[in-house]
Amino acid sequence: MKCFAYAQKLIVVLLLMMGLSACQSTPQSLYQKVGEQAGLERLVDAFINQIGQDEVIFHYFKQTNVSHFRAGFVSHLCDVLGGPCQYDGDSMVQIHTGMHINERDFNHAVDLLIAAMDEVGIAHPVQNQILAKLAPMRSEIIKI
């Protein structure tokens, strides 16, 4: 009887350990690190405000539908950062073709995104991981 109780206790401890190690072996996605859907919405809203008060790149956005941009960027980020979304909007090439965005304006937009990430309190190492995910799209956005 006593031995049985001991075995039971052991199983509970083992299960607990397995559970813990399972947590440790599944690293958080960037999507989770930024606070999932609600966190992405806060970030994109902050970015929209950065653009709205900017003088350099505002003209690209002046006639843009705010809700359309917000929904598209949230969904795109969710997809790229490993969230449970499938971005089905236009490709980066389709969106930016004809805008003739130069390096200076592109870099300025990145600065505004960094300012938005600072504003919503995303830690710098996480910011760097996010930028690393977005960086490969640069050639699909500028000078087209």
Next chain:
Amino acid sequence: MPFFALKDRLIVTLSTALLGCASIAVSAKTLIVVDQHGSPVNNAVVELLNVTTDRQPTKQIAIMDQVNKQFSPKLLTVMQGQQVSFPNSDDIRHHVYSFSEAKPFELKLYAGTPKAPITFGQAGVVVLGCNIHDSMVGYIYVGQSSAVLVSDEQGKIDLPDHVSEYLLWHPEQAINISERTKMNWPDAHTDMQVTIELVAPMPRNTFGEKFKEHHGQ
């Protein structure tokens, strides 16, 4: 001297021609469209009813272009059954849509990738927007016949003598956008003034509108 004589004769000929035109204009009827403040209304549409004009749709393809993130023209009148082409003269993409009952559709217009024209088979009002650029608003008025006329900047529309009943519509009318008001032309009147109540268009859902206090407009 012979040169002057020739010039004189030319003037006489031209004047006669102009008088000819004027006499046609005088015999026609004139409608002036004004708003509730008495100001002339441009782009009011009048569609004549009970006309004997050709009801077969014209084969001519009408054009609603996209230029500098605006529809061009802002107002297009076509005939029921007529086709409309939507080119894109901008370098960037547009995503044109209509939720109007007369013709719901959407058209993704990428620069340099033409789309087939769209047939507008039902008479009525089609309001156009662009999903990407909310500042873009356009209108296609689809008439039952080709007897559709638009007022000029003085609010003036020249109508044929036989006008009796007509429909009146304006993109900024206070009543429902799709409603065309049936009007009667009183016998014996040659000149008429009609009042249409207009409202200011709703602000658009754009960055320009949202952040206008930061950008001086």
